[in-house]
Amino acid sequence: MTAPLSDEAIAAGAAELMPSLVDQVVRLSRIPSVATTGFPAEPLLEAHALVVDELRAAGVEHVEELLLDGMTAPTVLADVPGPPGAPTVLMYTHYDVVPAGDEALWSSPPFEPQVGADRVVGRGVADSKANIAAMTGALRLYGGKPPVTLRFVLEGHEEFGSVFEEHPQQSPQTYAADAIVIADVGSVRPGQPTLTIGLRGSVTVTVEARTLASDKHSGQFGGAAPDARTALVRALASLHDEHGALVVPGLRREPWTGTAYTDDEFRELAEVLPGVPLVGDGDLGSRIWSGPAVTIIGFDAPPTSAPLNAVASSAKAVLNLRVHPAQPALEAGEALAAYLRAQTPFGITLDVTVGEAGNGILTPTGGPAFRAAERALATAWGAPAGTMALGGSIPIVMAFHEAQPAAEKILFGASDGYSNMHGPDERLLLDELRRTVVAMATFWRELASTERD
Known part of the structure; x- marks a missing residue:
């Protein structure tokens, strides 16, 4: 040997x-x-x-x-x-x-x-x-x-x-x-x-608003006909408080006690623009490692290069939820889905589904x-x-x-x-x-x- x-x-x-x-x-x-x-x-x-x-x-x-x-x-x-x-x-x-x-x-x-x-x-x-x-x-x-x-x-x-x-x-x-x-x-x-x-684990959640049988001219119908995109934006905005902290209940988060980046290091690595604050509250490690994060990774809307003067009849967004390492991803996805289902922007019910999950x-x-x-x-x-x-x-x-x-x-x-x-x-x-x-x-x-x- x-x-x-x-x-x-x-x-x-x-x-x-x-x-x-x-x-x-x-x-x-x-x-x-x-x-x-x-x-x-x-x-x-x-x-x-x-x-x-x-x-x-x-x-x-x-x-x-x-x-x-x-x-x-x-x-x-x-x-x-x-x-x-x-x-x-x-x-x-x-x-x-x-x-x-x-x-x-x-x-x-x-x-x-x-x-x-x-x-x-x-x-x-x-x-x-x-x-x-x-x-x-x-x-x-x-x-x-x-x-x-x-x-x-x-x-x-x-x-x-x-x-x-x-x-x-x-x-x-x-x-x-x-x-x-x-x-x-x-x-x-x-x-x-x-x-x-x-x-962290990961789970996809899809949320959709439906308001009209078809899109309608914004000049004729805007102001009374409910715009699905506006309703969906309002629901998505409710996920975070004014500081960018996630407010969805049922998502596990704990302080991070190990090695972590300083705020300045993180700003440099993330290429945060001057004058733009970091979002969320608590220690940085819990925001990026030992706590949840929701990111909108897809949103159906006409591109700004080709805007359309219409009240949207439907709108859909796909969310990526990052999950505390020890929380089952599907459990966290269901918690996010339950929160969104409870939101009724302008009285509109949202259709929410939980998709692929990985612990x-x-x-x-x-x-x-x-x-x-x-x-x-x-x-x-x-x-x-x-x-x-x-x-x-x-x-x-x-x-x-x-x-x-x-x-x-x-x-x-x-x-x-x-x-x-x-x-x-x-x-x-x-x-x-x-x-x-x-x-x-x-x-x-x-x-x-x-x-x-």
């Missing part, structure tokens, strides 16, 4: 590997591996092949490919045995990316990664090709013989979803592990090691894997690890949880809150990549040395 690596050996090894790891990130990020309708399959398959090559170069001998109906590129399942009796760690991330968007907003071509003194800029460098490099780098530190048994699960359809999200429940033993590391997140800010412990998750923080991760991140960054949540959802986390509820879910990775994932000039800080390699290698060692309950 390979002797455990010391902190010094891991740090020195990670520093020595950095040129090749940066090259790996660049080679992966040159590939526009977008897995959605309208994009070619060849780049996605090219990225898949390169990921397999990198795993084999790191010492992986056993690689399987899972290709389900409806998937363009396989999910890579790669196993590396550890010493007898060692805990098993599942390492998850993905090799697909979102499209570049408006390339005019980029300072350099999005799929021609630019390497600077402290960063790489390009689509997918942070989300999540750096995490593939971090995983293979950590394995290379051990010469392909880690102190734990590893199962790598590298997906090619994460950004737009696929039938893979259903597979963990259909085949739970495929994902059996003591700990599951989801490397699709990062730290709250550069230099601040952070473990993500909560993901969030609040991961336990006291288990051996979590404690090992805290020590590993503190070692890698030289500072205590904080905890944060995400306002968005990562469906695969809940899928793994439902398949393997006893496995600890550990979320950390090479990105940070300023990486601008999904936006122009997405960037990866080289120091964050190096420290993530150290954190992963140290986590495996620390978990292997922990006496399991």
Whole structure:
């Protein structure tokens, strides 16, 4: 059995590997591996092949490919045995990316990664090709013989979803592990090691107002005929108070006690315009992580470029409700629906339906894997690890949880809150990549040395 690596050996090894790891990130990020309708399959398959090559170069001998109906590129399942009796760690991330968007907003071509003194800029460098490099780098530190048994699960359809999200429940033993590391997140800010412990749930609610059999001329009928859009706007406006705080009862909210952004950081990240206030009340963490939020994501109306002088006979809006990590999303959706059904703007009854719902998750923080991760991140960054949540959802986390509820879910990775994932000039800080390699290698060692309950 390979002797455990010391902190010094891991740090020195990670520093020595950095040129090749940066090259790996660049080679992966040159590939526009977008897995959605309208994009070619060849780049996605090219990225898949390169990921397999990198795993084999790191010492992986056993690689399987899972290709389900409806998937363009396989999910890579790669196993590396550890010493007898060692805990098993599942390492998850993905090799697909979102499209570049408006390339005019980029300072350099999005799929021609630019390497600077402290960063790489390009689509997918942070989300999540750096995490593939971090995983293979950590394995290379051990010469392909880690102190734990590893199962790598590298997906090619994460950004737009696929039938893979259903597979963990259909085949739970495929994902059996003591700990599951989801490397699709990062730290709250550069230099601040952070473990993500909560993901808000999400539910869609549709609300509609119907007032007339058909639209009517606003000059002839406006003023007495009830306008459906006006009624709907009035109902939607009732969801928040004058400060923008949500007033719907039955939605769980709690103060956030972990690491959080400052208001100034959040304003910068959200690109809030000068003079525009933040909305809501209470601590920032509870507004964006441990509490609900309603956003109007669709509203039927003529565009301002083509206005119509008519009293609207019907109007419909689609709402996205983000839900406290521990509240069932459907329960929260029904609470929002009940509130809207109770609103009768101008005496008009609204038609409200609850649609697709996905639960969030609040991961336990006291288990051996979590404690090992805290020590590993503190070692890698030289500072205590904080905890944060995400306002968005990562469906695969809940899928793994439902398949393997006893496995600890550990979320950390090479990105940070300023990486601008999904936006122009997405960037990866080289120091964050190096420290993530150290954190992963140290986590495996620390978990292997922990006496399991």
